[in-house]
Amino acid sequence: MNVPRHWREQIRRYRLVGSKCTDCGRLSFPNRAVCPKCNSRNNENYQYVGRGKIISFTNINSPPKEHKYNLPFAVALIELMEGPVITAQITDARAEELEIGMEVEMVTRKIMEYNDDGIICYGYKFRPIVEYAHP
Amino acid sequence: MKPNKSVGIIGYGAYVPKYRIQNTEIARVWGNDPNLVPIREKSVPGADEDSVTIAIEIARNAIIRAGIDPSDLRAVWVGSESKPYAVKPTSTIVAEAIAATPFVNAADWEFACKAGSETIQACIAFVGSGMAKYALGIGVDTAQGAPSDALEYTAAAGGAGYIIGNAKESLAIIEASVSYVTDTPDFWRRQHEHYPKHGNRFTGEPSYFKHVLSSSKALMEELGTKPEDYNYAIFHQPNRKFPIEVAKILGFPKEKVLDGLVSPYIGNTYAGSALLGLAAVLDKAKEGDKIFCTSYGSGAGSDSFSLEVTDKLAERKGKAPSVKSYIERREEIDYARYARYRKKIRM
Amino acid sequence: MGDNVAVIGVGLSKVGEHWEKSLRSLAIESIWMAFEDSGIDKVDALYVGNMSSGSFVEQEHLGALIADFAGLGPIPAVKIEAACGSGGAAFIEGYMGIKSGMYDYVLVTGVEKMTDVLPSKTTSILANASDRDYEAFHGVSFVALNALVMKRYMHEFNVKREELSIFPVISHKNAPFSKHAMYRKEISLEAVINSPIIADPLTLMDCAPICDGAASVILCSEKKAREFTDIPILVSGIGIATDTLGVHDRKHITTLSAAVEASKKAYKMAEVTPKDIDIAEIHDAFSIMSALSLEDMGFAKKGQGTKMALEGQHYIGGELPINLYGGLKARGHPVGATGVYQIGELVYSLRGDGRVDAEVGLAENIGGSGATVSVCVLERGD
Numbered sequence: 034m035n036v037p038r039h040w041r042e043q044i045r046r047y048r049l050v051g052s053k054c055t056d057c058g059r060l061s062f063p064n065r066a067v068c069p070k071c072n073s074r075n076n077e078n079y080q081y082v083g084r085g086k087i088i089s090f091t092n093i094n095s096p097p098k099e100h101k102y103n104l105p106f107a108v109a110l111i112e113l114m115e116g117p118v119i120t121a122q123i124t125d126a127r128a129e130e131l132e133i134g135m136e137v138e139m140v141t142r143k144i145m146e147y148n149d150d151g152i153i154c155y156g157y158k159f160r161p162i163v164e165y166a167h168p
Numbered sequence: 169m170k171p172n173k174s175v176g177i178i179g180y181g182a183y184v185p186k187y188r189i190q191n192t193e194i195a196r197v198w199g200n201d202p203n204l205v206p207i208r209e210k211s212v213p214g215a216d217e218d219s220v221t222i223a224i225e226i227a228r229n230a231i232i233r234a235g236i237d238p239s240d241l242r243a244v245w246v247g248s249e250s251k252p253y254a255v256k257p258t259s260t261i262v263a264e265a266i267a268a269t270p271f272v273n274a275a276d277w278e279f280a281c282k283a284g285s286e287t288i289q290a291c292i293a294f295v296g297s298g299m300a301k302y303a304l305g306i307g308v309d310t311a312q313g314a315p316s317d318a319l320e321y322t323a324a325a326g327g328a329g330y331i332i333g334n335a336k337e338s339l340a341i342i343e344a345s346v347s348y349v350t351d352t353p354d355f356w357r358r359q360h361e362h363y364p365k366h367g368n369r370f371t372g373e374p375s376y377f378k379h380v381l382s383s384s385k386a387l388m389e390e391l392g393t394k395p396e397d398y399n400y401a402i403f404h405q406p407n408r409k410f411p412i413e414v415a416k417i418l419g420f421p422k423e424k425v426l427d428g429l430v431s432p433y434i435g436n437t438y439a440g441s442a443l444l445g446l447a448a449v450l451d452k453a454k455e456g457d458k459i460f461c462t463s464y465g466s467g468a469g470s471d472s473f474s475l476e477v478t479d480k481l482a483e484r485k486g487k488a489p490s491v492k493s494y495i496e497r498r499e500e501i502d503y504a505r506y507a508r509y510r511k512k513i514r515m
Numbered sequence: 516m517g518d519n520v521a522v523i524g525v526g527l528s529k530v531g532e533h534w535e536k537s538l539r540s541l542a543i544e545s546i547w548m549a550f551e552d553s554g555i556d557k558v559d560a561l562y563v564g565n566m567s568s569g570s571f572v573e574q575e576h577l578g579a580l581i582a583d584f585a586g587l588g589p590i591p592a593v594k595i596e597a598a599c600g601s602g603g604a605a606f607i608e609g610y611m612g613i614k615s616g617m618y619d620y621v622l623v624t625g626v627e628k629m630t631d632v633l634p635s636k637t638t639s640i641l642a643n644a645s646d647r648d649y650e651a652f653h654g655v656s657f658v659a660l661n662a663l664v665m666k667r668y669m670h671e672f673n674v675k676r677e678e679l680s681i682f683p684v685i686s687h688k689n690a691p692f693s694k695h696a697m698y699r700k701e702i703s704l705e706a707v708i709n710s711p712i713i714a715d716p717l718t719l720m721d722c723a724p725i726c727d728g729a730a731s732v733i734l735c736s737e738k739k740a741r742e743f744t745d746i747p748i749l750v751s752g753i754g755i756a757t758d759t760l761g762v763h764d765r766k767h768i769t770t771l772s773a774a775v776e777a778s779k780k781a782y783k784m785a786e787v788t789p790k791d792i793d794i795a796e797i798h799d800a801f802s803i804m805s806a807l808s809l810e811d812m813g814f815a816k817k818g819q820g821t822k823m824a825l826e827g828q829h830y831i832g833g834e835l836p837i838n839l840y841g842g843l844k845a846r847g848h849p850v851g852a853t854g855v856y857q858i859g860e861l862v863y864s865l866r867g868d869g870r871v872d873a874e875v876g877l878a879e880n881i882g883g884s885g886a887t888v889s890v891c892v893l894e895r896g897d
Contacts, residue, residue: 042648047265048265063648063649069759069764089667089768090666091659091662091666091716093654093659095656097636097638103216103654106216106654108655108663110663110763117763118763118768119649120646120649120650121653122653122654124214124216128715133666133667140221140225141221141225143218143220143221144216144652144654153253154652155220155221155224155265156652156653163494164493164497
């Protein structure tokens with residue numbers, strides 16, 4: 034179950050916080066100790082807005098057992114509006130409803146559930162944007 | 169009950185999942201008469217949703233509207249009767265997700281359907297006493313309806329949350345609050361049971377009506393107000409009938425109740441019920457509007473609140489999705505999928 | 516006479532679902548075949564290529580295990596791991612053991628025993644090749660990662676999924692000849708196109724099978740090899756490189772930069788260009804990887820990896836025959852062993868098996884979704 038490993042990941046999974054190189058400004062998600070662009074070790078936390086667009090996606094049919102409760106689901110490569118690309122599940126929409134280029138927003142949902150007696154791992158997923166209809 | 173310092177709602181947030189199951193579909197499965205169902209459809213949480221995930225979205229919406237730094241919150245309190253963990257607070261997960269940790273009080277509250285409104289009362293006290301600049305209270309549920317029971321038709325998912333702060337910064341001032349509580353076992357769930365049990369007709373007059381009426385009357389008496397003084401009235405809404413009936417008894421005409429009545433469209437969100445109705449009203453209300461709100465939780469008790477909208481609601485309400493936009497975002501599912509999502513199938 | 520490294524012995528055990536054979540018995544079988552093929556009976560060091568013995572059969576420390584049970588004596592023996600690129604990576608370590616002058620004879624054994632666990636567990640273990648915390652955690656299986664790359668490729672270069680389906684057909688065309696292959700039948704393009712979609716747009720037949728296998732090769736210096744044979748098979752160029760682990764971090768999702776790098780190094784060392792390559796064993800774990808491999812090693816322009824394939828140029832008789840013993844698709848893909856199978860198969864082809872007269876061959880082995888790629892150029896030493 035790797036409880037401590039899941040706990041360590043919270044700031045990334047819950048809040049989508051990555052890093053920014055303080056020397057060249059390059060953004061990374063997850064945070065990186067060494068800047069991939071300029072090799073600097075100087076960086077600070079960077080909070081992503083949580084908006085992006087789908088650059089590729091596919092459906093999942095046979096996931097590991099901690100994911101079976103959620104079938105069927107799609108996973109996607111999402112280009113965050115700030116630049117970095119991340120891998121995440123799409124939620125509230127099936128693979129058939131998706132298109133490359135679709136705009137999505139981050140939400141926090143259940144990702145892994147270790148049986149009925151283990152911990153629940155929550156984290157980022159992306160969904161088609163909810164419109165702000167106002168009466 | 170009034171706090172020493174005047175307080176109000178700085179920001180509010182709501183959430184309803186997108187899946188819906190029709191009451192006629194439930195009736196079909198159990199062989200009930202489809203003409204006698206209480207509401208059209210209810211909301212169902214998706215496979216990857218639970219009270220934690222719903223509370224997080226509610227909290228984020230409230231923070232967006234409030235425009236505050238989450239580290240200024242001194243309390244994150246979540247009221248629910250459908251916590252994913254029996255032991256391990258939902259509120260710490262929410263507090264961590266919204267970056268309110270570590271200097272914050274987090275706790276889970278339980279009082280059936282009034283678990284949410286009592287967090288609001290506590291927030292009023294926390295801020296009103298000067299202990300906290302801001303406090304967040306949330307009512308949320310992914311209610312468990314026992315298969316084939318009458319309550320299966322309405323037990324739904326969703327909720328709302330409120331950030332309480334100084335009245336001067338608020339979009340609606342909370343003038344006062346009253347609680348009316350007795351030991352009335354109208355509806356309960358023992359620790360290892362999946363589904364609650366209820367007293368059927370006992371949940372009406374001696375329970376819902378007695379507590380809602382007593383609390384509401386007590387608040388209006390304390391404030392010297394009458395139903396005519398209010399533009400909107402929201403009541404705990406297990407179905408469509410009860411809130412309209414209790415409003416009538418108190419003297420609120422139906423028109424004042426309808427904007428805050430969401431259960432006919434999405435069912436009873438339990439600890440989210442009255443709070444979600446209040447959010448729907450805030451989505452519509454204007455400066456100067458006065459709002460009356462009474463929750464009800466089985467066990468039993470009611471919390472009543474009297475509010476007045478300020479000039480700040482207009483600029484803040486549009487910053488996050490309205491209750492209506494969540495209600496209109498819907499996808500129908502059948503009973504099989506519903507039973508699967510709600511873990512009613514024995515594996 | 517050069518100072519190249521030569522491959523003097525090859526032993527490829529049959530790939531399949533071997534309920535009766537354990538990891539160690541598979542390894543031993545291939546080792547003894549390699550000894551017999553080489554004519555020698557002792558080696559100075561062992562490099563084992565394997566991805567996940569710890570997860571599949573709860574056994575690590577494979578170097579010592581295999582040296583012990585194969586009767587190799589107290590020789591130095593280690594496991595080299597680079598996901599499904601372990602075989603190629605182990606081969607390159609073995610190559611360096613000879614090239615450095617440290618050892619006279621080196622044995623490289625690739626082995627993987629995948630069938631002792633349930634398929635859902637296999638999927639989970641294979642995901643160890645991806646980024647656990649930022650890919651696998653999200654439920655992305657290995658098949659799904661390749662599907663994401665394929666869908667992006669189709670979008671960027673306007674290629675239809677049916678065009679990529681040609682690669683399994685090519686690999687299977689050579690399968691009947693391949694005695695050690697898991698699947699020995701040809702398949703039709705229709706069969707591939709119409710097979711069930713397992714992660715859109717990849718179909719079942721676009722993907723290499725789960726299986727068990729072990730392959731061994733014995734290396735020595737060119738000088739020593741010429742004591743055994745007039746036409747040794749020489750390793751004239753090697754190259755191995757890495758790329759970002761996560762597909763999402765790649766500079767271009769549809770380019771295997773590690774293949775670009777590794778092939779450049781191998782070509783430079785072997786003093787060849789892609790035009791000089793007569794045959795190639797490429798890593799066709801998923802059809803999309805075949806196209807990208809060909810493009811990124813310089814055999815086709817970007818986005819045109821399917822062109823030569825659809826023209827029939829990759830069959831025996833064409834410009835660049837590939838996967839002459841079935842490739843990963845038909846011969847099978849016992850993950851950590853595959854890279855060594857590729858070397859062994861190249862050696863068979865270069866020695867001359869009656870089908871193709873090749874002088875220069877290339878083997879490309881990919882680890883994970885492209886985070887490690889090794890490229891080896893082998894030549895007939897005449």
